[in-house]
Amino acid sequence: MKPRQKQFLYAGAALLIFVAWMFYAADGPQTTAVLAGTVRAATLLALGAMCGMIGERSGVVNIGIEGQFLMSAFVAFTIASMTGSLFLGTVAGVGMGLIMGWLLAAMAVGLKVDQIIAGTVLNIAALGLTSFFYDRSRSLGIGKYTNIDLGPLADLPLIGTVFFSRPPLTYLTMALLVLVHVALFRSVWGMRTRAIGEHPGAADTVGIDVLKLRYLNVTIAGGLAGLGGSYLALEAVGTFSRAMSGGRGFLALAVMIFGRRTPFGAYAAALFFGFTTALQNQFQLNNTFDIPPQFVGMLPFVVTIIVVAISGLMGSMRDPAALGQTYEKG
Amino acid sequence: MSRSILRTIAIPLAAVVFGLLIGVVLILSQNASPVTAYTALVVGGLGDADALLRTLQKATPLIFGGLAVAVAFKAGMFNIGGQGQLLVGAVFAAGVGFGIDGLPMVIHLPAALVAGAIAGAIWGGIAGALKATTGAHEVIVTIMLNFVAGNLTDWLSANPWKDNSGNNIVARTPLVEDSATIPTLGAVPVGFLLAVVVAVACWAVLERTTYGFEVRSVGHNRNAAQYSGIRVGWIMASTMAVAGMLAGLGGAVESLGVDGRFEAGVNVGLGFEGITIALLARANPLGVIPAALLVGLMEAGASRMQFKAGVAPELIDVIQALILFFVAAPIIIRWVLRMRDDNSEQLRLGAGWGKS
Numbered sequence: 001m002k003p004r005q006k007q008f009l010y011a012g013a014a015l016l017i018f019v020a021w022m023f024y025a026a027d028g029p030q031t032t033a034v035l036a037g038t039v040r041a042a043t044l045l046a047l048g049a050m051c052g053m054i055g056e057r058s059g060v061v062n063i064g065i066e067g068q069f070l071m072s073a074f075v076a077f078t079i080a081s082m083t084g085s086l087f088l089g090t091v092a093g094v095g096m097g098l099i100m101g102w103l104l105a106a107m108a109v110g111l112k113v114d115q116i117i118a119g120t121v122l123n124i125a126a127l128g129l130t131s132f133f134y135d136r137s138r139s140l141g142i143g144k145y146t147n148i149d150l151g152p153l154a155d156l157p158l159i160g161t162v163f164f165s166r167p168p169l170t171y172l173t174m175a176l177l178v179l180v181h182v183a184l185f186r187s188v189w190g191m192r193t194r195a196i197g198e199h200p201g202a203a204d205t206v207g208i209d210v211l212k213l214r215y216l217n218v219t220i221a222g223g224l225a226g227l228g229g230s231y232l233a234l235e236a237v238g239t240f241s242r243a244m245s246g247g248r249g250f251l252a253l254a255v256m257i258f259g260r261r262t263p264f265g266a267y268a269a270a271l272f273f274g275f276t277t278a279l280q281n282q283f284q285l286n287n288t289f290d291i292p293p294q295f296v297g298m299l300p301f302v303v304t305i306i307v308v309a310i311s312g313l314m315g316s317m318r319d320p321a322a323l324g325q326t327y328e329k330g
Numbered sequence: 331m332s333r334s335i336l337r338t339i340a341i342p343l344a345a346v347v348f349g350l351l352i353g354v355v356l357i358l359s360q361n362a363s364p365v366t367a368y369t370a371l372v373v374g375g376l377g378d379a380d381a382l383l384r385t386l387q388k389a390t391p392l393i394f395g396g397l398a399v400a401v402a403f404k405a406g407m408f409n410i411g412g413q414g415q416l417l418v419g420a421v422f423a424a425g426v427g428f429g430i431d432g433l434p435m436v437i438h439l440p441a442a443l444v445a446g447a448i449a450g451a452i453w454g455g456i457a458g459a460l461k462a463t464t465g466a467h468e469v470i471v472t473i474m475l476n477f478v479a480g481n482l483t484d485w486l487s488a489n490p491w492k493d494n495s496g497n498n499i500v501a502r503t504p505l506v507e508d509s510a511t512i513p514t515l516g517a518v519p520v521g522f523l524l525a526v527v528v529a530v531a532c533w534a535v536l537e538r539t540t541y542g543f544e545v546r547s548v549g550h551n552r553n554a555a556q557y558s559g560i561r562v563g564w565i566m567a568s569t570m571a572v573a574g575m576l577a578g579l580g581g582a583v584e585s586l587g588v589d590g591r592f593e594a595g596v597n598v599g600l601g602f603e604g605i606t607i608a609l610l611a612r613a614n615p616l617g618v619i620p621a622a623l624l625v626g627l628m629e630a631g632a633s634r635m636q637f638k639a640g641v642a643p644e645l646i647d648v649i650q651a652l653i654l655f656f657v658a659a660p661i662i663i664r665w666v667l668r669m670r671d672d673n674s675e676q677l678r679l680g681a682g683w684g685k686s
Contacts, residue, residue, distance in 0.1 A: 063469065107659060116408055116469065117658045120605055128647030132356065250473045257470065284633060293374075294485035301474040301481075305460070308471060312464035 024158045031283065035162040037278030040236060044069070045171045045227035045270035048252025049181050053261045054221040057184065058214050059197040059322040060108055061115040064122030065225050066249025068100040072229025074130040077240035080233075083141050090169070090230040097226015098219055100126075105218035109211055112326040123249075131242050141167045144238030145169060152312050176224070181263040193217055197320035200327040214290055225249075254304040273300045334620050342610050344663045345656035346624065349649045356648060367639035374634025375627035378440055379517040383659030386522040387588050389626030391416065391597075392579025393525035395604025396611060396618040397532055397575045398454070402468075403613040404536055405569040406549035407461070411472025412577040413601025415453045419446035419578025421483040424585040424592035427506030429602045438509040443582050450578015451571045453479060458570025462563035468570065475602070484594045493591070502593035511586030528579065532615040545569055570583035577601060625650060
């Protein structure tokens with residue numbers, strides 16, 4: 001990042017904090033509610049975006065995140081309700097995510113199915129399977145994950161409740177953002193991953209097994225989406241319902257592109273998208289503003305279209321060069 | 331000739347058989363009888379005039395949705411926005427259908443259909459135009475436009491165009507006028523006939539006209555098309571508009587011929603099924619008709635299957651996904667049937683991801 005861009009970034013962040021503070025001073029409970037809702041909605045998007053990011057950095061498009069969310073949410077919910085353990089449910093959800101990731105890899109990397117079609121197969125299959133096996137009478141008797149206060153940090157005004165009094169999977173997601181950032185940009189694995197996404201031929205020449213690494217990465221990435229599904233069923237909502245992922249797997253893709261396929265960028269984008277969701281909910285709760293909630297609901301999608309179009313015009317967001325292509329060993 | 335047709339349909343046909351066979355396992359897992367279930371499925375879709383009408387009604391939006399994907403495929407683009415295009419088509423057709431009265435049918439019905447078609451064309455055209463001018467990927471843009479369409483149509487049917495008769499609290503428009511209602515000829519809905527005519531027209535335009543040739547050239551190799559003087563941007567934008575128009579027409583036929591109004595949430599998912607149809611048809615506009623009839627039949631019979639055999643109707647969705655999987659990965663079918671490898675059978679899209 002250029003110094004100039006950095007200055008803009010810091011100035012923007014300072015402005016945001018100032019505005020948030022003003023609102024907090026004016027109406028504390030409502031501001032806290034909106035910002036907490038923002039973080040809540042951003043967690044799922046961040047997990048989905050990291051899943052998409054690892055795939056795309058290795059050259060594999062994953063539009064099956066929606067299906068991965070849904071399937072994992074279903075498994076996480078079912079196992080948690082059967083065993084009475086949220087932890088086991090979460091583990092099962094992540095496991096299902098890994099299986100879904102492996103399936104995508106098997107189709108897109110192994111069988112060389114067109115990547116976009118492979119993702120679509122996952123989405124349609126997940127919707128069908130979860131609806132077919134959905135048992136309406138099942139419920140989560142134990143309740144969902146509850147907030148954990150991080151000691152004195154949780155007592156801070158404004159950001160205390162928003163960031164430091166959250167349920168466990170939200171903290172885990174924040175830790176994973178750092179981990180994925182370090183792994184992608186500071187480790188050998190990350191360098192190889194980016195290499196097979198940019199120029200698989202060259203990576204192959206220096207001895208990287210392109211297909212094997214793509215298999216591995218797409219599978220691991222599925223685990224992140226699996227955590228997203230568990231988060232959705234066991235922490236955000238506390239139950240499973242048909243098609244509950246509600247398009248957020250697709251939105252995660254937009255978040256990923258918006259955040260330039262970097263974890264922190266994606267989290268910033270996820271917070272923005274989460275903010276519009278939280279705002280929409282708040283508008284529905286109280287009728288202070290006379291804006292129909294549907295129009296607030298459109299906002300993130302319209303913004304995404306504009307951002308994708310503008311970034312295309314400016315050429316500022318370059319995709320990994322080998323994205324979407326199956327690799328044939330020469 | 332017949333040999334090549336046989337080769338073309340071998341994979342989709344085998345995919346359907348494989349999908350149904352795995353369906354047997356799922357039915358058994360529910361402690362139900364596969365024979366009873368599949369018999370009920372077929373009787374529910376073909377058994378009498380009512381069943382046939384249901385099948386044709388279910389197949390109609392699938393033909394339009396399948397064409398919307400198939401036509402974009404021909405230009406090398408993936409239109410995943412059939413859902414949004416269908417929704418705007420459905421709501422604007424309903425809007426013209428109930429909003430104007432006193433017109434004769436020969437004017438009112440076409441006007442309502444055209445309103446749906448134009449709305450869909452705009453929705454698809456936005457994605458195509460952005461792709462052509464800025465390189466914004468049509469998959470992202472059409473997905474986003476699906477959500478925008480969902481919100482827009484929710485709002486229209488819950489606020490300005492809401493049905494205020496009686497104590498209605500549902501987000502839906504009033505019933506369309508009789509003069510804008512698509513009639514039924516015996517067991518054959520006129521909307522289905524329209525879909526068949528449109529499918530044949532799509533095939534004729536793509537295979538027999540200069541424009542169709544240019545579309546296919548862009549689909550095969552965008553750079554080569556550019557060098558040979560084809561205006562690639564225009565072709566991409568216009569093809570997406572046509573694709574959107576087709577899905578919009580599908581929505582219009584739903585509103586004017588099946589539901590009689592637009593109701594929020596009723597048409598959800600219809601647009602996505604077009605993807606399955608288009609892949610099953612191997613992106614051939616004529617192949618879309620039998621593919622849609624097959625899936626339409628399964629959907630029409632699903633409730634009878636639930637009633638007679640106690641199998642959840644969502645089984646149909648699973649079977650559709652399996653069929654899609656086998657069509658997309660023909661290598662499995664070839665391995666089982668020991669067919670020879672034929673590279674032309676693989677459908678390719680992803681390589682265009684992110685490239686303008």
